[in-house]
Each structure stands twice: as structure tokens, then as C-alpha cells.
């Protein structure tokens with residue numbers, strides 16, 4: 223594979239470290255010839271993200287806490303000034319308080335619910351709205367979701383509710399942006415050991431179940447998710463929008 227994204231500029235949001243799914247996506251985008259722009263959430267992530275971006279020769283690394291509208295506004299402005307426009311976006315961002323990722327969903331506080339939904343679901347609409355003026359016709363937006371949106375996964379709790387909202391947002395955004403030639407899709411990845419995943423109580427059990435029951439009898443490799451993101455952001459997927467594409471070794475088709 224080479225050159226599927228040649229000449230395109232892609233924004234990658236959600237790299238925290240080298241285990242982040244967003245980092246796998248960035249590497250695949252770079253391999254396919256995209257010019258990359260990165261964001262980092264805050265000071266804690268900045269050094270790692272700058273270092274990783276440097277290895278791909280990407281100097282444009284911008285701060286962006288998606289819960290802050292002023293960050294989103296200045297992100298769009300800097301992209302307009304320094305890159306001219308965007309052809310692809312990887313939104314690989316989610317957050318919930320640790321106490322809301324264990325025990326019973328019924329215990330979720332109002333504040334915990336609002337935070338998880340704000341960062342993990344609303345942020346896709348907010349980012350898209352701010353970036354709209356710099357999105358070129360033909361642009362493709364991809365976000366990351368999980369099967370906990372439609373099925374109960376122990377410990378996933380409020381994040382499952384947030385993913386349901388995220389997937390619905392993908393459909394509404396696809397409808398809004400389709401007339402401009404902009405596509406919006408989600409990838410539903412199988413469980414992958416990352417910093418965020420480790421916050422979910424019982425996450426190791428999810429990995430075990432996946433290996434035993436997924437048709438491919440193995441866990442999901444972040445590189446497989448990244449290749450699906452390349453596909454969705456390339457012209458090969460020009461007829462696909464509003465879709466949730468599973469990259470989970472087929473686990474979602476199993477009924478046991």
C-alpha cells in the first residue's frame with residue numbers, strides 16, 4: 223500500500239502516547255503520504271506528542287482540549303493560516319471518570335455523565351463545527367467507537383452511553399455535511415490495551431473473551447484499525463458516509 227492519501231492534509235486528535243490508537247492512525251496516514259497536523263490535550267501529553275510527531279517529520283503540533291471552545295476556535299484559525307485546509311480528521315478522543323467505569327451504571331453522577339458525554343460524544347460535533355470553514359470538499363472525518371454502544375459490557379457503563387451518542391452524531395453529521403461532499407464515519411474497534419482502556423474495570427476480561435469468541439480468534443491490532451481509517455479517508459471510500467465499520471476480528475457478529 224502506498225500513496226492512498228498523497229497530497230492530503232490530515233488532523234490527528236487523540237495521541238497521548240505510542241500506545242494510542244491515534245498514533246497508529248498517524249503512522250498509517252503518514253505511510254500513505256498525508257501531511258499531518260497533531261493536537262495534544264494538555265501539558266501532560268505535550269512532550270510525548272511533540273516527540274512522536276517529530277519522528278514523522280510533522281512540525282505542526284497544537285494544543286486542544288476539546289472541552290474548551292476557545293481551543294477549538296484557535297485550532298481552526300491556525301490550520302487555516304498554516305495549512306490552508308484539511309482533507310481528513312481522525313477524532314480519537316474519549317474520557318470518563320474512573321469511578322464511572324466500574325460497578326453499576328445506575329450509580330453514575332450527573333456531573334460524571336455530563337463530562338463523559340461532553341468529551342467523548344459532543345466533542346465530535348464541536349470539532350466539526352469549528353473546522354467546517356477549513357474542511358475541503360471531499361474531506362473525510364473518522365471517529366472511534368466501541369460495541370459497548372449497543373451491548374452491555376461490564377464496567378463500560380457511561381462510556382457505552384457516550385458511544386451511542388457518538389454513533390448517532392456520526393449519522394447526523396454525515397447528513398449535515400454530505401451535501402458539501404464531506405463524509406463522516408466511525409470505526410468500532412475491538413478492545414486494545416491503551417491508557418484509556420485500562421481505566422475500564424474488567425478490561426483484561428474483554429481481551430480474553432475476544433480471543434476466545436471472535437471469528438478470527440485473536441485481539442485487534444491497532445494497525446488494523448489504522449488501515450481502516452486510511453481506507454475511510456481515501457477515495458476508495460468515496461461512497462461511504464454515516465457508517466460504523468467494525469474492526470474487531472468479527473466479534474460483533476457472534477451471538478454467544
Ligand code: NAD
Nearest residue numbers: 236237238242243263287288315316366368413414416418
Ligand atoms: P488513549 O488514552 O491513548 O487516547 C484517548 C485520548 O483522548 C488521549 O490522547 C487523551 O489525551 C484524549 N482526551 C481525553 N480528554 C480530552 C480532552 N478533553 N481534550 C482533548 N483530548 C482529550 O486511548 P485509546 O484507546 O487510543 O482511545 C482513543 C479512542 O478509541 C477513544 O475514543 C476510545 O474510546 C476509542 N476506542 C478504544 C478502544 C480500546 O480498547 N482501546 C476500543 C474501541 C474504541
